[in-house]
Amino acid sequence: MSNIIENLKQFWFFTGFANATWQNLAMILIGILFITIAIKKGWEPLLLVPIGFGMIIGNIPMFPGLNIGVYEDGSVLNTLYQGVKQGWYPPLIFLGIGAMTDFSALISQPRLLLIGAAAQTGIFGAYLLALLLGFDPNQAGAIGIIGGADGPTAIFLSSKLAPDLMGAIAVSAYSYMALVPVIQRPIMLALTTKKERLIKMPVPRTVSQREKIVFPIVGFLLTAFIVPSGLPLLGMLFFGNLLKESGVTRRLAETARGPLIDVVTTLIGLTVGASTQADKFLTGNSLKIFLLGLLSFVIATTVGVLFVKFWNLFLKGDRKINPLIGNAGVSAVPDSARVSEVVGREFDPGNHLLMHAMGPNVAGVIGSAVAAGILLGFLG
Amino acid sequence: MRHSRIILSIAITLLCGLSLGAQNMSDLLIGEVLVENTCGIVDGYGQRNGWIELFNTSNGTVKFGGCYLSDDKSNLKKYHIPTSDRSAQLGPRQSVVFYTSGNSLQGTFYTNFKLRNGSTLYLVSNDGRTIIDQVEIPADLPADQSVVRIPVGVKEMEFKTQVNPNPTPGSYNGNVDAKTKSQVMKEQDPHGLVLTLIAVMVVFSALLILSFIFGWIGNYNKRDKVKAPKPKKVKKGEMDDEVVAAISLALSREFGSEVYAAIALALDDYLVGGIHDLESMIITIKPTPGSEWADKTQNFRQLPR
Numbered sequence: 001m002s003n004i005i006e007n008l009k010q011f012w013f014f015t016g017f018a019n020a021t022w023q024n025l026a027m028i029l030i031g032i033l034f035i036t037i038a039i040k041k042g043w044e045p046l047l048l049v050p051i052g053f054g055m056i057i058g059n060i061p062m063f064p065g066l067n068i069g070v071y072e073d074g075s076v077l078n079t080l081y082q083g084v085k086q087g088w089y090p091p092l093i094f095l096g097i098g099a100m101t102d103f104s105a106l107i108s109q110p111r112l113l114l115i116g117a118a119a120q121t122g123i124f125g126a127y128l129l130a131l132l133l134g135f136d137p138n139q140a141g142a143i144g145i146i147g148g149a150d151g152p153t154a155i156f157l158s159s160k161l162a163p164d165l166m167g168a169i170a171v172s173a174y175s176y177m178a179l180v181p182v183i184q185r186p187i188m189l190a191l192t193t194k195k196e197r198l199i200k201m202p203v204p205r206t207v208s209q210r211e212k213i214v215f216p217i218v219g220f221l222l223t224a225f226i227v228p229s230g231l232p233l234l235g236m237l238f239f240g241n242l243l244k245e246s247g248v249t250r251r252l253a254e255t256a257r258g259p260l261i262d263v264v265t266t267l268i269g270l271t272v273g274a275s276t277q278a279d280k281f282l283t284g285n286s287l288k289i290f291l292l293g294l295l296s297f298v299i300a301t302t303v304g305v306l307f308v309k310f311w312n313l314f315l316k317g318d319r320k321i322n323p324l325i326g327n328a329g330v331s332a333v334p335d336s337a338r339v340s341e342v343v344g345r346e347f348d349p350g351n352h353l354l355m356h357a358m359g360p361n362v363a364g365v366i367g368s369a370v371a372a373g374i375l376l377g378f379l380g
Numbered sequence: 381m382r383h384s385r386i387i388l389s390i391a392i393t394l395l396c397g398l399s400l401g402a403q404n405m406s407d408l409l410i411g412e413v414l415v416e417n418t419c420g421i422v423d424g425y426g427q428r429n430g431w432i433e434l435f436n437t438s439n440g441t442v443k444f445g446g447c448y449l450s451d452d453k454s455n456l457k458k459y460h461i462p463t464s465d466r467s468a469q470l471g472p473r474q475s476v477v478f479y480t481s482g483n484s485l486q487g488t489f490y491t492n493f494k495l496r497n498g499s500t501l502y503l504v505s506n507d508g509r510t511i512i513d514q515v516e517i518p519a520d521l522p523a524d525q526s527v528v529r530i531p532v533g534v535k536e537m538e539f540k541t542q543v544n545p546n547p548t549p550g551s552y553n554g555n556v557d558a559k560t561k562s563q564v565m566k567e568q569d570p571h572g573l574v575l576t577l578i579a580v581m582v583v584f585s586a587l588l589i590l591s592f593i594f595g596w597i598g599n600y601n602k603r604d605k606v607k608a609p610k611p612k613k614v615k616k617g618e619m620d621d622e623v624v625a626a627i628s629l630a631l632s633r634e635f636g637s638e639v640y641a642a643i644a645l646a647l648d649d650y651l652v653g654g655i656h657d658l659e660s661m662i663i664t665i666k667p668t669p670g671s672e673w674a675d676k677t678q679n680f681r682q683l684p685r
Contacts, residue, residue: 107594107597108598110591110592110593110594110595110598111595113587113588113590113591114584114587114588114591116587117584117587118584120580120583121580123579124572124575124576124579124580127572127575127576128571128572128573128576131570131571131572132571136562136566137562137565137566137569137572137575138560138561140572161562205602208601210601211594211597211598211601214597215594218590218593218594218597219590222586222590222593223586223590226582226585226586227586363587366587366590367583367587370582370583370586371583374578374579374582374583375579378561378565378579379561379562379565380561
């Protein structure tokens with residue numbers, strides 16, 4: 001009998017109940033919250049559901065040494081986590097993004113690229129603020145990239161510059177991307193006048209297939225020569241786009257933007273979520289990162305809108321740009337462009353800004369990859 | 381003009397290709413050489429011998445099994461590094477030490493010759509002919525001092541040769557206490573303003589140049605713009621050959637949803653005049669939701685039996 005009791009005691013020590021801490025439970029609740037938001041509100045469900053469930057997986061209290069945790073060498077989760085740690089999931093996602101992105105809006109109005117550049121100020125604003133809060137430059141760079149509003153880029157850069165902060169940075173980036181409509185709308189309304197919101201932009205010209213094929217090649221050569229450290233992201237983004245536009249690699253493009261990106265998104269979400277173990281995630285630094293992440297989105301949106309307003313001072317007639325597309329420079333494809341469309345139609349139901357906003361939106365993807373390359377070059 | 385563009389494109393491609401380098405034996409380097417060892421490192425047999433340090437300059441793993449070491453140009457195959465030894469490989473920027481004991485039976489990392497002052501040491505590729513690297517040993521090299529190749533420059537991919545009074549067998553010959561880039565930035569740019577300024581300028585420049593290039597390409601394309609064909613003049617009730625062919629093709633064969641696309645295209649051709657989407661060569665067909673498992677067409681046989 002005593003033997004049975006002893007064994008039951010032994011078993012008890014291996015259960016989650018015996019090893020649970022309030023931090024684990026808090027993280028599990030956050031995971032459930034993420035899943036609830038994704039299902040109820042429909043905010044970034046493809047990311048928040050895997051991340052939320054990953055948080056639950058990563059925070060199941062367990063007896064250490066069973067070789068099952070995400071940070072234990074050789075475990076299943078650890079093997080899957082290598083794609084995040086070594087940084088090869090994000091470029092694969094970029095391959096899919098390239099294969100699903102239509103750069104026509106950008107090619108037809110290349111001047112809109114500059115809005116994408118202006119919105120990257122959010123990255124560097126957050127970098128400066130992070131330094132002020134006492135982070136080291138490499139950590140500050142990794143935190144700053146949240147302002148790029150690009151999850152894969154944030155994971156890629158933080159895995160290189162500050163792996164310890166990656167969980168908080170990734171969760172922060174994806175959370176704020178899900179909250180783009182909530183964050184951006186009031187800023188856009190506060191910074192624009194009613195007259196400006198009613199500006200109608202001319203319909204973009206038709207883009208030829210030749211231009212679409214040339215774009216990924218020239219775009220890649222130019223950006224990669226300027227910032228070679230952005231090679232994994234830029235290379236995959238433009239390669240994916242070439243697969244889409246070449247017209248002769250349809251099957252490859254469909255795989256890249258379909259099954260491949262789905263598989264990688266599932267794995268990246270799940271493992272990033274699982275990496276947020278309470279002991280590594282619930283720290284003062286994580287709170288600072290969340291605050292800085294929010295500020296980076298605010299700065300990026302503000303500068304994007306103000307940049308268009310400033311630019312409009314030098315433009316005349318139908319060359320003027322509706323400042324409501326300024327927010328779209330912060331990547332977060334296509335949510336921020338959708339915000340431009342929705343807010344624009346609130347004031348003029350006939351004013352469709354989506355097509356125009358997609359220009360700075362995809363420029364933001366290129367801009368954030370370039371910015372990540374610069375930060376990696378200087379701080380990596 | 382068209383030919384010059386093609387030649388320019390090929391030239392750019394070749395130029396880019398030149399900068400690509402594979403991780404192979406040519407990335408090896410003789411990092412350090414010591415001839416007379418009286419008070420330095422002891423080998424696995426408790427002996428003090430001269431030694432040769434090989435260094436992998438690349439950022440990938442390099443296998444050196446099959447290479448040769450020699451101090452005689454007329455016999456470059458003097459010591460053959462065993463190909464079968466799995467430990468005969470070097471990780472990125474790592475080094476390995478060979479003891480010049482004169483007795484190769486002691487193991488893979490023991491050469492069958494002893495070094496002499498005034499000689500030249502050769503590292504030879506596995507073909508036995510190609511000299512990968514060579515080091516001249518000064519005739520007056522003092523005991524316990526080595527000839528070392530120190531990495532210099534920003535990339536640390538160039539090396540200067542000098543005599544080293546403090547030999548470092550198996551260790552990196554450069555500055556082992558070098559600071560990380562982040563530490564350097566923390567000292568030089570504590571508030572981050574310089575980095576921010578440079579980064580913003582680079583992002584703007586990159587996208588500005590891209591904007592100019594595509595502005596130019598767009599203007600160029602406007603000149604070559606493909607004009608939409610004018611609607612064909614067809615008498616009422618008359619169908620041209622293309623329309624007839626498309627409709628009959630659609631109705632005569634089982635194509636699933638492509639039937640509707642073909643009919644739509646044919647009608648568009650007939651009524652609107654054949655202005656097709658210039659952006660894509662793909663007909664967009666909205667797929668039927670579900671698996672179509674109950675679709676009658678799934679039960680049809682192609683050939684009646």
